[in-house]
Amino acid sequence: MALITISGYPCSGKTRRAHQIKAALERRLEDPSYAGPQLKVVIVSDDTLNISRDAYKDSRSEKPARGALFTAMQRAMGQDTILIVDAMNYIKGFRYQMYCAAREQRLRVCTVYVVATQDLVKEWNISRTDGKPYVQETLDNLLMRFEEPSSMVRWDSPLITVPWLDEDIPADDIWKAVTEGNVKPPNAGTQAVPKAPTDALRALEATTTAMVAAIMAEQAASGGLGGPVTLSLPDDVKTSVALPARSITLSELQRTKRQFVAVNKKAITLGTTEKGALDWSEGSIAQKFAAYIEENIRP
Template structure:
């Protein structure tokens, strides 16, 4: 139904606002004069786990947290819920991803920027329990990296700015935006083509993953083997020709992402992608083999 993204510096008061916002939404729906539908109001927070806020001190630790938060948001979005995302959400590209998720789910979305001065954020942070506080170094780094929401950016609009000491946040305007604003239509680039069946995508993933498993097992015994024999069907009887060099798992994962990305983009654009949407295991397996051989320059037909 609706999606609210809170954005603000660390210790700016986002959680406090999220709780007030949830209480306000529930009170409006419980009012006797309210005649509209009743929605569940859900607050989704970043799961920092046992590491606490130290996850924000290193990029390799923070990225999984952001990915987990986006996944939880995506699962929670529906026509029956109002989802409030309580997180830093300080990267504009990440807010764009969330906005795309809202469009795909067909729900209204808005951004609320909790505008708290950096010095006040640091003051609030010092009042937290040691296990809940950011270190001074992490705090400074996050304040420096913070990308403030802008009403000029379509993924941040409509944008509401709330001061940390605002006695009367614009809850009326936010409620109106969540219940009456025109829903944004998803761009073609984020809408899966209607002819792309879920089982087709699963088959694509299965074909690429299975070949990698066969190849890794083979390479563990013969690291410089020039050829891999594969089960046929679904793979071609000729198997897979290999380059005369070491093949790493990271390279295979990169090529897998590249191949699957090309196919997914094809689905969204239509044309030949629509035809491939009806492919089965045999077609995907053969296409994956051809793709690898071309990338490695070992395609006998090409050479």
């Protein structure tokens, strides 16, 4: 349904805002006047994943921490869920990655920027009562590296800013963003590439080898008259191919087979070059190879 990305300095009050947003959305979803789909509001955060504040002290520990957050976010996404990601999300590249994941799932997106001054967050970090303060050196480093969200870029838009002085969140704006905002379809950069089945290489090699043998047998029986012929392959697969009116040598067929296998092997190992046009079944491979032979064997 929607992804709400919380962004802001460490100790700026993001978790309090996330729970305010959750409560406000749930009130509206439970209101008798609400006639939309049944939705749940879920928060994913470092705390829900038991990620320590010490994970942000260096890049070696921070990278797997962000990976765990991203994986949990992907698992929680759904058309029946308004997902709130309560974390610093201070790297614009990471926010873009989250935006791409949301587009792939066809979710609405919204960024809530929790604003507080650096002096305030340092003061609030010292006065934390939950026993989870940041080490001062880590906090200073995070403040220096923070990349502020911008409404000028698509992955931070729509951007809703919540200053530390405000007692409540702009619930109307957030509700409108997650229920009425545009749903952008996946593009080439965000769409998952179709993958070939695990036995595609075996099917490709076995089917093309069987077709070469069947063509040689057909030529031996007909004396190389050529024309349209129907080849019977293993597993009751049949395909038609138009042969030239001459005897095709085994070396010609083997060379053509190697070229065809090389082109399609690359498609299998890299995902696909045809966006699913070849379904990798024996029948489809046979038809493709027959067309390839007709195009590449000289008359």
